[in-house]
Amino acid sequence: MQLAERVSRIQPSLTLELSAKASALAKAGHPVINLTVGEPDFPTPRHVRQAAFEAMEKGLTKYTPSAGIVELRTAVANRLNETWGTAYEPRSIVMGSGAKESLANAVLATCQMGDEVLIPAPYWLSYPEMVRLAHATPVFIPTRLRDEFKLSPECLKEHLTPRSRLIIINSPSNPTGVAYDREELDALIPLILEHRLWVISDEIYSRLLYDGRPHFSLAAHPEIRDQLILVDGWSKAYAMTGWRIGFLAAPAQVSSAVIRMQSHTTSHPSSISQWAALAALTGPEDDLHAMVREFERRRDMAYEHLTAIPDLPCRKPEGAFYLFADASGYVGAQWKGKSIDTSLALCEYLLEEQRLAMVPGSVFGAEGFIRLSYAAQYERVAEGIERLASGLAALRR
Ligand SMILES: Cc1ncc(COP(=O)(O)O)c(C=O)c1O
Numbered sequence: 001m002q003l004a005e006r007v008s009r010i011q012p013s014l015t016l017e018l019s020a021k022a023s024a025l026a027k028a029g030h031p032v033i034n035l036t037v038g039e040p041d042f043p044t045p046r047h048v049r050q051a052a053f054e055a056m057e058k059g060l061t062k063y064t065p066s067a068g069i070v071e072l073r074t075a076v077a078n079r080l081n082e083t084w085g086t087a088y089e090p091r092s093i094v095m096g097s098g099a100k101e102s103l104a105n106a107v108l109a110t111c112q113m114g115d116e117v118l119i120p121a122p123y124w125l126s127y128p129e130m131v132r133l134a135h136a137t138p139v140f141i142p143t144r145l146r147d148e149f150k151l152s153p154e155c156l157k158e159h160l161t162p163r164s165r166l167i168i169i170n171s172p173s174n175p176t177g178v179a180y181d182r183e184e185l186d187a188l189i190p191l192i193l194e195h196r197l198w199v200i201s202d203e204i205y206s207r208l209l210y211d212g213r214p215h216f217s218l219a220a221h222p223e224i225r226d227q228l229i230l231v232d233g234w235s236k237a238y239a240m241t242g243w244r245i246g247f248l249a250a251p252a253q254v255s256s257a258v259i260r261m262q263s264h265t266t267s268h269p270s271s272i273s274q275w276a277a278l279a280a281l282t283g284p285e286d287d288l289h290a291m292v293r294e295f296e297r298r299r300d301m302a303y304e305h306l307t308a309i310p311d312l313p314c315r316k317p318e319g320a321f322y323l324f325a326d327a328s329g330y331v332g333a334q335w336k337g338k339s340i341d342t343s344l345a346l347c348e349y350l351l352e353e354q355r356l357a358m359v360p361g362s363v364f365g366a367e368g369f370i371r372l373s374y375a376a377q378y379e380r381v382a383e384g385i386e387r388l389a390s391g392l393a394a395l396r397r
Helices: 014-027 046-057 070-084 099-110 126-133 153-159 182-186 189-194 222-227 252-263 271-282 286-307 343-354 378-396
Strands: 093-096 116-121 137-142 164-170 198-202 228-233 246-249 322-326 333-335 338-340 369-373
Touching: 014 343, 046 271, 070 093, 070 246, 070 271, 093 099, 093 252, 099 126, 099 164, 099 198, 099 228, 099 246, 099 252, 116 126, 126 137, 137 153, 153 189, 189 222, 198 222, 222 228, 246 252, 286 322, 286 378, 333 378, 338 343, 343 369, 343 378, 369 378
Parallel strands: 116 137, 116 164, 164 198, 198 228
Antiparallel strands: 093 246, 228 246, 322 369, 333 338
């Protein structure tokens, strides 16, 4: 029996393989420290859980419109309009089963075979696979640690061709934690306009910023609103990863196309999650602020300890909950007669020898780097970095 060619384009997730290995070790009784996680280690706020319970009790457990309940779409549109001076209407907003579904639908709605999609690297690992599923071609734009992993107009220009159709910007970024300033986004706009590119702005980490830093959204730039698809969700800000709820805000042309597609695939996210998301968006944010303060405390500690390790350059992240360090100084080291010649091999070594799970940079298009998540208890993050330091010290000998 033959499968569709489409599925052969998609890479299996190496991250999942590594976390599966880490979980198997932990189950077998090994004291593994898992710093691969991409979700807050906090519970969903109580009032949000309560709203879900009430929705169920009221019988709000039936199909909703494909685009989502109007109450939630209105609340999202209002929030965006108040924050960015936009004029989104509820019909511009489409709820998705996580930001991930909204991103995939945005790519499917705008790209097809022959189109090129510009993706600054390091990137979130699902973008290229979404592009390949749409039969389009990912074009990676490398950015460097010494340039703060930021895309400059010069770099963008070098990668533009007549086939360029879409660019995906993710700020704050997974895996680097980098957040763009308004001026840095401004600088990209003339090329986006000139080349009539669609822009997906993945702002899933917009509420997780430190040092009181504000978030800058591409939505604040009126010139490109007709080309902009803004994606955000509840997973990270409200610790709601399992609820599968996100949204896109887009020009009517795109939002109606996505509603059409969605109406024949997933229909809509769970009705209960939508009512819970409404409570999260319109309710108190004390839990969110407390979580951000704790992430900031861990980031400061993790950054201090990590940068004390020799030959492991790392930039202090402004947002999200990851540290992304350049471990290329250790790639090529010898261990038990074997050469550790990739960041994946380095992560396997750390898992085997130190019982520490991290994600290799290769999955984010940045070979030589390693990603550490501080969405784990403060003490475990500290212990993880100690193990990292010992593991790397053993390679230096
Ligand atoms: C950059 C980025 N975008 C989108 C998502 C997807 O989030 P959701 O849980 O809302 O689908 C993630 C999750 O890890 C992410 O890191």
